[in-house]
Amino acid sequence: MREVELTIDSIAAGGDGVARDAGRVVFVPRTAPGDVALVRLVEEKERFARGRLAAVRTPSPSRIEPPCPHYVHDDCGGCQLQHLAYDAQLEAKRVVVRDALARIGGVALEPPPTQPSLRPWRYRRKLTLALRRRGARWIAGLHPYHDASAVFELRDCPITDERVVAVWKEILGAAGLLPQAQSLRGAVRLVDGGASFVLEGGTRWNASDAFFRAVPSLAALWWRREGGTPRLLAERGAAAAASASFVQVNEEVADALRAHVLAVAAAHAPARIVDAYAGAGATAVPLAAAGARVTAIELDRDASARTASLLPEGSRAIAGRVEDRLGEALPADLVIVNPPRTGVDARVTTILAAATPAPRAIVYVSCNPATLARDIARLPGWRVRSIRLFDMFPQTAHVETVCELVPEAA
Numbered sequence: 070m071r072e073v074e075l076t077i078d079s080i081a082a083g084g085d086g087v088a089r090d091a092g093r094v095v096f097v098p099r100t101a102p103g104d105v106a107l108v109r110l111v112e113e114k115e116r117f118a119r120g121r122l123a124a125v126r127t128p129s130p131s132r133i134e135p136p137c138p139h140y141v142h143d144d145c146g147g148c149q150l151q152h153l154a155y156d157a158q159l160e161a162k163r164v165v166v167r168d169a170l171a172r173i174g175g176v177a178l179e180p181p182p183t184q185p186s187l188r189p190w191r192y193r194r195k196l197t198l199a200l201r202r203r204g205a206r207w208i209a210g211l212h213p214y215h216d217a218s219a220v221f222e223l224r225d226c227p228i229t230d231e232r233v234v235a236v237w238k239e240i241l242g243a244a245g246l247l248p249q250a251q252s253l254r255g256a257v258r259l260v261d262g263g264a265s266f267v268l269e270g271g272t273r274w275n276a277s278d279a280f281f282r283a284v285p286s287l288a289a290l291w292w293r294r295e296g297g298t299p300r301l302l303a304e305r306g307a308a309a310a311a312s313a314s315f316v317q318v319n320e321e322v323a324d325a326l327r328a329h330v331l332a333v334a335a336a337h338a339p340a341r342i343v344d345a346y347a348g349a350g351a352t353a354v355p356l357a358a359a360g361a362r363v364t365a366i367e368l369d370r371d372a373s374a375r376t377a378s379l380l381p382e383g384s385r386a387i388a389g390r391v392e393d394r395l396g397e398a399l400p401a402d403l404v405i406v407n408p409p410r411t412g413v414d415a416r417v418t419t420i421l422a423a424a425t426p427a428p429r430a431i432v433y434v435s436c437n438p439a440t441l442a443r444d445i446a447r448l449p450g451w452r453v454r455s456i457r458l459f460d461m462f463p464q465t466a467h468v469e470t471v472c473e474l475v476p477e478a479a
Contacts, residue, residue: 070109072123077104080161082169082438084149084466088120095120098214101153102161103129121215131157136190136227139211143221146214148228148464159183159460162468166438166458174442181456181470184325189463192319193229196237200244200253200270207244209237209255228464233257236264236286243283246276258316262306263288265316270295277302319461326459326469330405330432331355333455333473337429339402345391345417346407350376357384364398366391392416399424405432412440418447430454431474441470450477 075088077100086100088108097108097120105127108120125132135141135151150158163180170176186192198209199220208222225234236257247253248271256267266287268274272295281290281303289304317323330352334342339361344353347365349372357363363384367373370388377386387394391406392414404421406413412435421431431451435441445453451474459469 070111071113072107072109073120074126075106075108075120077102077106077129079164080150080153080466082165082466090118093118097122098149099152100125101129101132101157104132137225139221139223139226143211144213144215145211145221146217147211147226149214149466151464155185155189155463158463159185162458162460162466165466166441166456166468166470169438169442170445170453170456172442173439174445176442176445176453178453178456181458183458183460183468184322184329186319186322186460186463188319188321190227191230192321192463193226194233194259194320195256195316195318196226196229196233197254197256198223198237200247200255202251207241207247209241230259232259233264236266236284239284239286240266243280246280246283248272248274260288260316265289265291267291267293267299269293274302322459322461322469326434326461326471327352327355329457329459329471330434331359333430333432333471334403334405335359337403339429341401341403343395343398343401343404344407345395345405345413346409347376347386348372348407350379350386352405352407353384353386354379357381361403364401366394366398390414392420395420400426400428402429403432404428404430405434407434408440410437410440412437412444415447418444422448422450427476429475433470433472433474435470435472436467438468438470441472445472445474448474451475452477 073090077086077088079087079102081087081096085096085098088095094117099122100106104125106122107124109123110118110120112119131154132152133154137151139145140148140151163183167178167180170178200207200209201220210220210223213219250271253270258265264286274292290302291299292302293299342356342361342363344363344365347353347367353363353365353376357380365376365386368390373386373388454475455473457471461469
């Protein structure tokens with residue numbers, strides 16, 4: 070493999086440093102803008118290459134020593150930006166969003182303002198780990214960024230709440246009661262009254278009751294049998310049934326994001342609102358409580374039922390795909406969309422672009438700048454009125470964006 074000395078210019082959407090070699094873009098994980106680095110090229114294509122950091126010749130002023138041993142010694146793929154000072158992480162994310170909007174969406178903006186996380190560390194209320202059998206024992210861990218098939222044993226995760234890490238240690242202490250399998254996957258979430266554990270994999274679990282008794286920190290135990298859907302097996306106290314899916318990872322930033330969405334919505338004085346990809350109603354319910362008639366659309370039937378139980382008379386929850394049900398929910402004064410990383414289906418933007426009368430605004434909550442930009446480009450006649458970033462996941466390359474779109478004539 071060829072080695073070259075490169076100067077890192079910026080950070081790409083996935084967290085890799087970006088450099089250029091003979092006119093070709095080179096992506097190098099674990100590098101910082103301003104680094105002069107010796108890079109081993111592990112993949113070379115006509116227009117781009119991928120490299121591995123061999124040595125930092127001259128460190129960037131924004132480079133710091135990552136505090137997590139797994140990030141350094143195990144090449145943990147859970148974080149991508151621990152080697153950057155927090156201010157530099159925020160700036161990198163602003164530039165990523167600005168560049169995606171310009172390159173894909175044709176929207177020229179200054180790097181948008183960002184709401185930082187009050188806690189850059191120990192903020193995660195959920196931790197999903199791969200479980201692998203190693204002889205007679207189980208290990209729980211994460212994947213190296215360069216090998217998704219490998220799993221290293223996790224000792225601690227400094228972006229995760231210590232209570233979650235402690236529950237995982239209890240689970241491993243009872244691992245002899247897990248289903249017979251070579252590999253499983255589990256997620257611990259903090260919920261009211263304790264923690265929820267969702268186990269995925271295996272075909273039989275005869276010892277689930279004994280496992281639940283052996284892990285006293287658990288308020289709820291869920292199991293997704295191989296090829297099945299999550300099923301609540303046991304609970305203590307008043308653990309919410311929705312705890313299998315709808316727990317915010319970074320509660321403080323999620324609250325700030327929700328407050329911003331509600332404020333943007335209120336500024337348009339909407340009487341009728343569509344909340345698409347509504348989840349368990351965290352946005353729809355306060356909007357309805359403020360007096361709007363809300364139609365909340367959500368594919369997950371359990372979450373939709375929960376929303377329906379909380380909405381007042383005059384508002385409703387619809388279970389189904391947004392692209393299939395949006396048309397019947399219009400017209401509306403305001404439409405909120407909060408899709409997964411893949412963005413909205415092309416039919417959604419087609420329906421919104423053709424809506425008569427047009428909504429006063431579309432509030433687009435995005436976790437992927439590239440699909441946000443693509444979907445804005447699919448909405449001719451609409452412009453970006455405001456945009457704000459929320460750093461929900463410090464130390465990683467992920468960023469949440471709230472984009473307010475209004476008709477061009479507005």
